[in-house]
Ligand SMILES: NC(=O)c1ccc[n+]([C@@H]2O[C@H](COP(=O)([O-])OP(=O)(O)OC[C@H]3O[C@@H](n4cnc5c(N)ncnc54)[C@H](O)[C@@H]3O)[C@@H](O)[C@H]2O)c1
Ligand SMILES: CCCCCCO
């Protein structure tokens with residue numbers, strides 16, 4: 169029997185009003201990292217600055233983190249941290265902001281590293297010699313507030329790299345449902361289906377254990393019961409609270425069990441076309457479940473526990489209620505030009521095959537299998 173590890177943040181603070189707990193941080197200086205538009209617009213960024221000040225902590229803001237954050241953005245933030253020398257890093261926003269902040273933190277603590285140095289799984293050197301990390305998610309969600317992962321895009325080769333390092337698990341996660349409550353319906357839908365995908369892929373993962381399955385199955389249950397409500401009634405506090413917790417629960421599962429082929433493929437089609445991560449996951453998830461059934465009975469395990477007949481069909485039904493298209497061809501979020509799709513298909517399939525998430529897929533696909541799955545998800 170091999171030695172296993174199960175790690176999650178030391179402290180997870182959740183529920184209405186939990187943002188105020190920032191006042192309990194002990195320290196002198198904090199660097200706040202955010203995308204900036206929604207957190208500024210809805211006042212959460214100013215609230216965080218004021219609460220930190222109450223606790224005696226001065227802060228700077230590193231904003232402008234873009235969706236699918238780039239290496240350039242990470243270096244810009246790391247430089248600002250090297251100049252300010254914070255003892256806390258407070259990331260507030262969506263997964264893009266939280267992910268960018270994690271790698272900024274790494275380059276703040278290790279300024280001589282290159283991005284290529286940290287691409288190999290587990291290659292990042294230890295963190296926390298200069299700062300500790302608080303993550304405050306505004307989407308429900310990528311669960312970057314829980315995970316040992318960060319996804320950064322190399323704009324030179326259009327590849328999204330999942331960076332994997334245990335030290336990147338935040339010290340504190342603050343799950344205040346007031347933040348995701350202001351998400352517009354399309355962001356609610358896309359990020360909510362990312363939660364579903366995290367949970368389903370974690371259950372089917374070859375690294376799934378009795379430590380991870382309970383979190384993953386509970387997350388699937390909460391998404392099935394709450395996502396449509398959060399989408400149709402954005403101010404429903406119970407639905408937002410349950411979705412925000414579902415995101416973190418799924419995160420506790422997949423930060424330890426990792427994911428599978430859907431995420432590998434979502435990373436690479438995201439790098440090529442810029443499609444939103446959760447939307448790409450939502451479109452592809454049913455196709456990959458149908459493909460993976462030949463390798464695993466874990467979908468049937470989850471169906472029995474949840475009392476549902478066909479998980480892939482339940483996901484197709486939920487996608488429809490969330491106005492998520494069943495194919496990339498019908499997806500109007502980005503221009504999925506057919507000629508470009510055909511041109512990049514081979515490269516995208518090879519890159520997805522090489523993505524770390526493929527390692528824990530319940531079965532090993534061939535590059536031809538990946539191409540066939542992209543094609544099925546493109547045309548239907
Ligand atoms: N680290 C991990 O474990 C992990 C897991 C899954 C995905 N990811 C990565 O996370 C990124 C996606 O993050 P995301 O899905 O949270 O989206 P995001 O951070 O890219 O944000 C999407 C959009 O929603 C807006 N937004 C965010 N919160 C909002 C709110 N409360 N109200 C209104 N608008 C809001 C943002 O400004 C942005 O325009 C991708 O790069 C993906 O690869 C990381
Ligand atoms: C190896 C796990 C990487 C997780 C990335 C989530 O998009």
Ligand SMILES: [Fe+2]
Nearest residue numbers: 310362366445
């Ligand atoms: Fe994801």
